Amino acid sequence: MIAWNFERNGVFSVRSAYRLGMRLYHDLGLEGSSLSPEGERKVWGKFWKLRVPSKVKIFGWKIVHNGLPTRANKHYRHLDQQQECQLCGDSVEDGFHAVLRCPHAAALRQAMHGEWALSAEEDLINTGLDWLLMLVDRYSGEIMANLLMILWRFWSVRNGVLQAGDTISIAGSAEFLKRYMSALLQVRQCDDGLQKKGKACLFQAGKVEGRSRPPEDKRWVPPRNQMLKINVDGAFNEQTWEAAVGVIIRDTHGAPYLAAWRILYHCRDAEEAEIRACLEGIKLASRWFEGNFVLESDCSMAVQMINTGRGERSRCAPLIREIQEEGHHLHHLEVTKIGREQNKVEHELAQIASVLRERLGEMSVS
Numbered sequence: 001m002i003a004w005n006f007e008r009n010g011v012f013s014v015r016s017a018y019r020l021g022m023r024l025y026h027d028l029g030l031e032g033s034s035l036s037p038e039g040e041r042k043v044w045g046k047f048w049k050l051r052v053p054s055k056v057k058i059f060g061w062k063i064v065h066n067g068l069p070t071r072a073n074k075h076y077r078h079l080d081q082q083q084e085c086q087l088c089g090d091s092v093e094d095g096f097h098a099v100l101r102c103p104h105a106a107a108l109r110q111a112m113h114g115e116w117a118l119s120a121e122e123d124l125i126n127t128g129l130d131w132l133l134m135l136v137d138r139y140s141g142e143i144m145a146n147l148l149m150i151l152w153r154f155w156s157v158r159n160g161v162l163q164a165g166d167t168i169s170i171a172g173s174a175e176f177l178k179r180y181m182s183a184l185l186q187v188r189q190c191d192d193g194l195q196k197k198g199k200a201c202l203f204q205a206g207k208v209e210g211r212s213r214p215p216e217d218k219r220w221v222p223p224r225n226q227m228l229k230i231n232v233d234g235a236f237n238e239q240t241w242e243a244a245v246g247v248i249i250r251d252t253h254g255a256p257y258l259a260a261w262r263i264l265y266h267c268r269d270a271e272e273a274e275i276r277a278c279l280e281g282i283k284l285a286s287r288w289f290e291g292n293f294v295l296e297s298d299c300s301m302a303v304q305m306i307n308t309g310r311g312e313r314s315r316c317a318p319l320i321r322e323i324q325e326e327g328h329h330l331h332h333l334e335v336t337k338i339g340r341e342q343n344k345v346e347h348e349l350a351q352i353a354s355v356l357r358e359r360l361g362e363m364s365v366s
Contacts, residue, residue: 244351
């Protein structure tokens with residue numbers, strides 16, 4: 001009698017053959033994987049030992065068993081007529097897209113890359129329902145605990161947007177995760193054996209194992225010949241719901257052509273402040289100068305939405321369309337992402353606007 005080694009009952013199935021083919025195609029190997037009975041027990045044991053709260057582990061278990069109430073699952077059960085993601089509208093919202101491939105989820109993951117040790121983006125492959133287990137099998141417990149926390153947080157944000165009308169704030173979610181980890185670490189320091197309401201301690205975030213991150217270039221990089229560079233930044237005040245933006249335009253020698261700041265008296269979150277800063281920079285460039293421009297921002301979400309045109313369902317969609325329309329007035333416009341250390345001047349301009357808003361007018365240009 002011949003038994004199929006990649007199913008518990010030894011009977012061949014197309015599903016297990018597909019998973020095997022995907023692993024071989026991506027050179028993931030077989031030993032210790034979730035495909036073999038022995039490997040499945042090992043990887044699940046590693047999964048349940050992840051140092052995250054129990055509710056986060058249960059969330060991960062639901063991902064593996066396709067138990068999340070995604071739009072694709074609701075459509076399959078005839079509870080929804082559509083399958084597309086309601087946040088981005090680009091793809092079918094299955095579990096993999098909902099927590100990983102949605103542009104908003106990718107933006108949160110990108111924001112946390114500089115704070116926590118995470119898996120490489122090229123390893124986030126949809127190999128079937130067991131894609132999460134394959135990552136657990138490949139990476140350390142620390143990295144998987146961090147990744148699972150990010151997936152859980154974005155799913156919570158997604159539910160808040162669709163069910164309660166909340167707004168997506170990548171910066172707010174990143175800050176929440178950092179504070180959540182800090183609180184759990186403090187609990188562990190007070191009592192290493194404390195287990196309360198399913199809250200266990202995470203590892204302290206560190207560098208990605210086996211990967212050396214190149215040092216970030218903190219210098220401002222001049223634009224190419226015959227181009228001007230627009231650097232923008234936004235500052236948001238959660239207490240007053242006010243924001244300020246800073247803009248500076250420089251040539252290839254670093255000589256400033258224009259520096260400006262502006263107060264925004266009605267702003268919803270940090271992302272809107274960053275997008276409005278981009279809009280202000282393009283407006284000033286189109287009204288004062290002619291030529292080719294490079295716009296730089298340290299907000300990855302804003303840069304992604306401007307370049308791809310995605311986010312039609314986002315509340316910032318009108319601002320994105322206005323940015324694209326203003327960009328048509330310029331001969332040439334490139335929008336790129338830079339690090340925060342390269343955006344210090346614009347950040348200081350925005351901070352000056354926040355401090356001096358009571359003394360000076362709404363707009364100041366020099």
